[in-house]
Amino acid sequence: MTTVALPQNNNGLNGTLTVPGDKSISHRSVMFGAVSRGTTIVDHFLFSDDCLRTIAAFKALGVPITTNNEQVTIEGRGGFDNFQKPTHPLDMGNSGTSTRLLLGLLAKQPFDIKMVGDASLSKRPLNRVIEPLTQMGSKITAQANNFLPLTLHVNQKLAGLEYHLPVASAQVKSALIWAGLQADSNSHLTEKLITRDHTEKMLHQFGGTLQQSGKEIEVSPQHDFQGQHLYVPGDISSAAFFIVAGVCVPNSKITLKQVGLNQTRTGILDALTKMGAQFEISNRSTDSEPAGDITIKDQPLHSLTLTQADIPGMVDEVPLIVLAATQAAGTTVISGAQELRVKETDRIATVTQELQKFGADIEQRPDGFVINGGTKLHPADQPLDSHGDHRIGMMLAIANLIAGGAGQLENAEAINISYPTFWQDLAQLQA
Numbered sequence: 001m002t003t004v005a006l007p008q009n010n011n012g013l014n015g016t017l018t019v020p021g022d023k024s025i026s027h028r029s030v031m032f033g034a035v036s037r038g039t040t041i042v043d044h045f046l047f048s049d050d051c052l053r054t055i056a057a058f059k060a061l062g063v064p065i066t067t068n069n070e071q072v073t074i075e076g077r078g079g080f081d082n083f084q085k086p087t088h089p090l091d092m093g094n095s096g097t098s099t100r101l102l103l104g105l106l107a108k109q110p111f112d113i114k115m116v117g118d119a120s121l122s123k124r125p126l127n128r129v130i131e132p133l134t135q136m137g138s139k140i141t142a143q144a145n146n147f148l149p150l151t152l153h154v155n156q157k158l159a160g161l162e163y164h165l166p167v168a169s170a171q172v173k174s175a176l177i178w179a180g181l182q183a184d185s186n187s188h189l190t191e192k193l194i195t196r197d198h199t200e201k202m203l204h205q206f207g208g209t210l211q212q213s214g215k216e217i218e219v220s221p222q223h224d225f226q227g228q229h230l231y232v233p234g235d236i237s238s239a240a241f242f243i244v245a246g247v248c249v250p251n252s253k254i255t256l257k258q259v260g261l262n263q264t265r266t267g268i269l270d271a272l273t274k275m276g277a278q279f280e281i282s283n284r285s286t287d288s289e290p291a292g293d294i295t296i297k298d299q300p301l302h303s304l305t306l307t308q309a310d311i312p313g314m315v316d317e318v319p320l321i322v323l324a325a326t327q328a329a330g331t332t333v334i335s336g337a338q339e340l341r342v343k344e345t346d347r348i349a350t351v352t353q354e355l356q357k358f359g360a361d362i363e364q365r366p367d368g369f370v371i372n373g374g375t376k377l378h379p380a381d382q383p384l385d386s387h388g389d390h391r392i393g394m395m396l397a398i399a400n401l402i403a404g405g406a407g408q409l410e411n412a413e414a415i416n417i418s419y420p421t422f423w424q425d426l427a428q429l430q431a
């Protein structure tokens with residue numbers, strides 16, 4: 001366990017920053033690169049622990065992958081049939097995205113594959129992918145049918161699937177798209193709510209086709225993808241720490257360069273706008289994955305109400321919205337966010353418990369929070385704890401700046417899961 005002394009606020013956060021590449025897009029770039037013909041080059045890749053798990057898994061499957069600074073080069077295997085049997089279990093570490101997407105991508109292989117993960121990942125539900133993949137013909141044996149460690153057994157045949165997703169999850173959707181590409185007939189998926197569509201966008205970029213209309217997706221069998229040269233935009237989920245800091249820490253003005261603005265991911269900006277915040281977006285790119293520069297400064301906020309339909313577009317940013325809500329005038333109510341209970345930690349519980357150390361007035365509900373805002377946070381009265389959850393650790397670092405004073409963060413190493421350069425980037429804005 002690493003305990004760090006948290007940086008203190010001196011005079012706000014100021015300056016310009018390029019945040020690291022998007023985690024969801026980085027994972028998918030390795031997956032598409034691995035099954036394509038020819039070479040894929042990925043620039044501004046996120047070299048964080050989670051994305052390195054995806055790279056390690058494909059290397060274990062015999063895919064040549066080299067890394068150099070922020071670039072990854074993948075020599076594609078030309079379809080799904082040319083992987084090697086791994087000589088050891090694939091270790092997914094803390095990464096839910098690697099685990100769930102690979103279950104679909106590897107659902108039809110001529111050998112058994114074992115998967116393991118860390119203590120947190122081994123408690124996260126997998127039945128949401130195992131159940132529909134089993135309907136398609138995949139053979140998976142997992143602890144209590146639901147948890148790592150698991151074995152994906154030899155399987156030579158997948159059938160198309162008609163499926164209404166019972167949870168709003170891009171990971172489940174993406175796993176089923178990967179399996180659907182290898183099935184012997186078309187699959188029809190209906191999402192519960194629209195979730196991030198990076199898999200769908202990248203499939204088109206690599207030369208594939210997919211029919212899509214709102215929540216309906218039709219996947220046809222195909223395996224002929226062509227390697228690409230990609231640039232991964234900045235991760236809006238990482239930028240979000242500095243967006244909320246920029247709004248809530250007095251005397252701040254920050255520009256975040258080339259942040260991904262995929263409209264299935266910008267819920268944090270919509271929520272802050274509803275809370276009365278204003279920001280400027282410039283230099284918009286119109287690539288398949290759109291991006292732009294976001295400029296934000298400190299300003300007053302008021303409360304808002306968020307319901308289930310709002311959550312997928314900001315699912316990983318809800319802890320930060322709760323923090324912003326502690327600073328907003330009025331009472332914020334967040335409901336329909338029960339998915340937060342099955343992330344790296346039970347984020348409804350950990351956010352509430354940790355922010356209460358600063359005197360925040362928060363009550364947890366089974367599916368969300370009630371936050372009485374406008375509280376002046378005081379320096380934490382005991383050490384803060386990430387509980388091994390990267391997003392909780394970074395949110396607490398921002399809360400500590402808002403509260404003022406010193407603070408200690410336990411289990412700070414978790415931040416490497418998604419943002420290894422977080423402390424340097426924060427220091428750059430404090431310089």
Ligand SMILES: O=C(O)C1=C[C@@H](OP(=O)(O)O)[C@@H](O)[C@H](O)C1
Nearest residue numbers: 024097168169170171172315316
């Ligand atoms: O597909 C993805 O890349 C992700 C989807 C989300 O998970 P769910 O699909 O479980 O909501 C999100 O929380 C996770 O950080 C990344």
Ligand SMILES: C=C(OP(=O)(O)O)C(=O)O
Nearest residue numbers: 094095096097316343391
């Ligand atoms: C939930 C997250 O990731 P994963 O599901 O990939 O572990 C996250 O990054 O907040």
